[in-house]
Every structure is written in C-alpha cells, then in structure tokens.
Amino acid sequence: MTGAKEEVAMQARRDHTLKVIKGAKPGVPGRASRRRVFPRQLPASMAPIEDLLERLDREPVEDPAEVDDPAEFEDPAGGDDPASVDGPPQGAGDAPAGRRRLLVGLLVAVLAATLAAAGTTGHRWYVHQATDQARQAALAAAKQASVNFVSVSAASVDRDTQRITAGATGDFKEEFVRGQSQVRTAVVENKVDSRGSVLRAGLVSGDRRRAVVLVAVDATVKNVKAPEGRLSHYRIQLDLVRDQDSGRWLVSRLQFVG
Incomplete structure (x- = not known):
C-alpha cells in the first residue's frame, strides 16, 4: 500500500509541471504580444502550488527583453487615471485660449480705430495744408x-x-x-x-x-x-x-x- 502511494506521488510530480505564462506589457504601440514559457517544478504539496499560482497572477514577472525603457511605460504619479497619461481633461485649456482670443480681438479693434482716426486726422491735416x-x-x-x-x-x-x-x-x-x-x-x-x-x-x-x-x-x-x-x-x-x-x-x- 505504501509503495502504491509513493508511485502515485511520483506520477503527480511528473504531471504537475507549472507553466508560467508571461505576456508583453499591454498598450505598447506596434508591438505584438509575445508569451514566454518558463517551466518550474511544483512542490510536493498542493497548497503551496495554489498560493504560487495566485501570487503569479497578481504579480507577473516581466521579461527585460520585452521593454526597451521600463520608465517609458510607467506612470510617474503612480496612478491609473487616464487623464494623467493622455493630458488634461478636455476643455481645461479653453478658458485661457478664449481669453487670448478676446484680447487679440480687442487689440485688433483698438488698432483699427487708431489707424482710422490717424487716417482721418492725416487727411484733414493734408487738406488744411x-x-x-x-x-x-x-x-x-x-x-x-x-x-x-x-x-x-x-x-x-x-x-x-x-x-x-x-x-x-x-x-x-x-x-x-x-x-x-x-x-x-x-x-x-x-x-x-x-x-x-x-x-x-x-x-x-x-x-x-x-x-x-x-x-x-x-x-x-x-x-x-x-x-x-x-x-x-x-x-x-x-x-x-x-x-x-x-x-x-x-x-x-x-x-x-x-
């Protein structure tokens, strides 16, 4: 009986070879996702295997060959807010741009009025002279x-x-x-x-x-x-x-x- 149990345990160790699958980091333009397979030997007990699988799912191991500059794909603020990556929220710069357009419009109007007044004054001066x-x-x-x-x-x-x-x-x-x-x-x-x-x-x-x-x-x-x-x-x-x-x-x- 003991010999049969040992044979079953050895067969389990041979069949339960862990295949750790690591994918390329998502969101890298122009780069197809690749998977690398790292065979690892499971411990004899099933409980540590389950814990390892759960940990690997939470913290996948990255392959340095897949990323040229890891800092290029990291969020400096450490947040996942898309606004921090894509830029300020839409409409955030509308108010300053609107004020600039208004200022430019006012300057153009003032300049036009000044030139018109100067033209009128110049014409009157010419006629008088x-x-x-x-x-x-x-x-x-x-x-x-x-x-x-x-x-x-x-x-x-x-x-x-x-x-x-x-x-x-x-x-x-x-x-x-x-x-x-x-x-x-x-x-x-x-x-x-x-x-x-x-x-x-x-x-x-x-x-x-x-x-x-x-x-x-x-x-x-x-x-x-x-x-x-x-x-x-x-x-x-x-x-x-x-x-x-x-x-x-x-x-x-x-x-x-x-």
Whole structure:
C-alpha cells in the first residue's frame, strides 16, 4: 500500500509541471504580444502550488527583453487615471485660449480705430495744408498781377502788355486783348512811365481753386503833363482761378474799387 502511494506521488510530480505564462506589457504601440514559457517544478504539496499560482497572477514577472525603457511605460504619479497619461481633461485649456482670443480681438479693434482716426486726422491735416498753400499762392499772384497792371512804360509797352495778358484768363483776358492796341497807343503818345508797388494785400475768400484778393497799390506815374511824376493810389480787387494744367493762379476779373 505504501509503495502504491509513493508511485502515485511520483506520477503527480511528473504531471504537475507549472507553466508560467508571461505576456508583453499591454498598450505598447506596434508591438505584438509575445508569451514566454518558463517551466518550474511544483512542490510536493498542493497548497503551496495554489498560493504560487495566485501570487503569479497578481504579480507577473516581466521579461527585460520585452521593454526597451521600463520608465517609458510607467506612470510617474503612480496612478491609473487616464487623464494623467493622455493630458488634461478636455476643455481645461479653453478658458485661457478664449481669453487670448478676446484680447487679440480687442487689440485688433483698438488698432483699427487708431489707424482710422490717424487716417482721418492725416487727411484733414493734408487738406488744411493744401488749402493754406493755395491761398498763399493766390495772394502772391494777385500782388504781382496788380503791380504788372499799373507798371507800364512807353519804352517797353509791348513787353508790359504781354506780361499782363500772360497772367490773365477768362473775361478779363478777352477784354484786355480787345483793348490792347488802344492801350499801347495811349501809352506811347503820352510817353507814360508808371512804376507801382504793393502797400497791403488781403485775402477776401479762397480755397484750392478760387480766390478773391484786395490789393492796395501806390504808383508813380510820369507823362507829358506830369514829367516830374505824381503819386497815385489804387485799390484793386482781383478774382483769381487756378489753372488745372499749370497750377498757376490767373486773374479772371480786375476792377478798381477806390
């Protein structure tokens, strides 16, 4: 009987060879799971075998050949929360991103308003400067035209009348050209020699295209009746227009006002 029991026990030891199956760590991309088999001899008693199986199920032995860097697959915090691996919970960064977008939008709006205001201010400044320059040019042209009109000499009458015509336009030019021959005759026959100078001038109205100017002129006039010359005082109103092609201010109307 004892011999039969010993034979059964030996047969049990031969049949109960433990096969420990260890799988590759789950979750490694691109790496197929492999299993390695490690044969281990079971103790004679069945109770230790059950305890060993239970322990191995809880704590599987890892094969170092399966993992290049064990730290690469470990959770530094020691937790199993997927959020700690995959990143912050969805929507966690929405609030800062929203504030950044709002800030950028406000900056763009402020910049656009600033540029618009600067553009408007710049345009107004340009118009003001251009208008002021046009008025000053009109005033200077009116002064010169007044001097030209009262400065005529028998010795240079053709050149003097031509200078007046060159600075005229419109009705005034047409009237002066029509009476130019008569003016020349009167100047030559009376041996006129007149020289004028501007005392004062003022802009009545004006913009970049039209202007009205008053000019006070003194002129010393010599002729056959006053060979020594006499002083004459004139007040002349001139209407001027700016020629679109040349940009020059031309007299369209001239009249004595006192």
